[in-house]
Amino acid sequence: xxxxxxxxxxxxxxxxxxxxxxxxxxxxxxxxxxxxxxxxxxxxxxxxxxxxxxxxxxxxxxxxxxxxxxxxxxxxxxxxxxxxxxxxxxxxxxxxxxxxxxxxxxxxxxxxxxxxxxxxxxxxxxxxxxxxxxxxxxxxxxxxxxxxxxxxxxxxxxxxxxxxxxxxxxxxxxxxxxxxxxxxxxxxxxxxxxxxxxxxxxxxxxxxxxxxxxxxxxxxxxxxxxxxxxxxxxxxxxxxxxxxxxxxxxxxxxxxxxxxxxxxxxxxxxxxxxxxxxxxxxxxxxxxxxxxxxxxxxxxxxxxxxxxxxxxxxxxxxxxxxxxxxxxxxxxxxxxxxxxxxxxxxxxxxxxxxxxxxxxxxxxxxx
Amino acid sequence: xxxxxxxxxxxxxxxxxxxxxxxxxxxxxxxxxxxxxxxxxxxxxxxxxxx
Numbered sequence: 001x002x003x004x005x006x007x008x009x010x011x012x013x014x015x016x017x018x019x020x021x022x023x024x025x026x027x028x029x030x031x032x033x034x035x036x037x038x039x040x041x042x043x044x045x046x047x048x049x050x051x052x053x054x055x056x057x058x059x060x061x062x063x064x065x066x067x068x069x070x071x072x073x074x075x076x077x078x079x080x081x082x083x084x085x086x087x088x089x090x091x092x093x094x095x096x097x098x099x100x101x102x103x104x105x106x107x108x109x110x111x112x113x114x115x116x117x118x119x120x121x122x123x124x125x126x127x128x129x130x131x132x133x134x135x136x137x138x139x140x141x142x143x144x145x146x147x148x149x150x151x152x153x154x155x156x157x158x159x160x161x162x163x164x165x166x167x168x169x170x171x172x173x174x175x176x177x178x179x180x181x182x183x184x185x186x187x188x189x190x191x192x193x194x195x196x197x198x199x200x201x202x203x204x205x206x207x208x209x210x211x212x213x214x215x216x217x218x219x220x221x222x223x224x225x226x227x228x229x230x231x232x233x234x235x236x237x238x239x240x241x242x243x244x245x246x247x248x249x250x251x252x253x254x255x256x257x258x259x260x261x262x263x264x265x266x267x268x269x270x271x272x273x274x275x276x277x278x279x280x281x282x283x284x285x286x287x288x289x290x291x292x293x294x295x296x297x298x299x300x301x302x303x304x305x306x307x308x309x310x311x312x313x314x315x316x317x318x319x320x321x322x323x324x325x326x327x328x329x330x331x332x333x334x335x336x337x338x339x340x341x342x343x344x345x346x347x348x349x350x351x352x353x354x355x356x357x358x359x360x361x362x363x364x365x366x367x
Numbered sequence: 368x369x370x371x372x373x374x375x376x377x378x379x380x381x382x383x384x385x386x387x388x389x390x391x392x393x394x395x396x397x398x399x400x401x402x403x404x405x406x407x408x409x410x411x412x413x414x415x416x417x418x
Contacts, residue, residue, distance in 0.1 A: 097399040104385075104392040111381035118373040127377065200402040207398050215391050353395075354388055361387045365380055 022046035034165030045262025083250030085229020092346030103350030106316025109289030134285030154264030159282030219360020
């Protein structure tokens, strides 16, 4: 009879702490609806992997090896990118291409956090992996941190997805702090620019892949899979594949991705001071992404006759589409006739591309 | 605990990274502007509508 309870004596306090962390992630996913598709599997996986002598360890390790590790080319995050690419409509960006500059500026948090992380003692590869939390884009963060061989992928993922879910809480105070009421009231022309042709929509993913691939060859897989998904969407003859990529493929990968990341959430690896530092640094990354996007808009306003509402710069953070919605909502709160959604969506999708470019550049620097 | 030397080593990378992103982005913006200026081929349907 005592044999039935033999495993109880092997439970450690650290494992219990991980059950609590897993429980919190599940709570946030269900009760607060914070990135439920990722936080729920991660939370459950954290419990699964931290049961004493867990029989799930082997299968989760196998999933990690074949799905995420760079032995097999970070299969899951890259395939997920096909689904994400198929979901994104680049029309607002193609209508007003200069919006892309805000996406570029809002990657500042990545590099600034990388500097901060190395300042507080992380080695260069880990610092760069921590900085990529600021990409606000799960697949990019996974792919880059795996390529750089970071041992902190569990903490990096928890921070990245948690802050992506917390964008509606993190961004508004920063936006308010960096802008005046007068700036927040700036109305932008929603009729500017002609709609892009079908040919432009088809050529865009091909051209972006070639340009980014030539500059940052290490980013070809990331940008290529994202743009491949978008090409399937825009070509007009693969609607069934596009729908499958957007729904079935993306959902299937998401189910496994969350639970597989738990392979790096073992108590002995996760419960460290470094994890707390990484979570703190991740917040810095999101704050400075937002700050830099807003500042670029303010600088452009110094030289431009047509004023830009600086809040749209904050949407350059790649968290799509939450960030665009936050900016649109804040615009309406200031002036109920100020519709910023078209512009903020354009900036937001440009952030998606820019974050991949940033990831590629980091890989080019450090490999 | 704080490594000033490491910070000084990473600052140029920050500059290079941001410069790289802006250069790539500027090229993409120019190309998209060029793509937007390609005249649309009129389809038979459009021609009929115009008539």
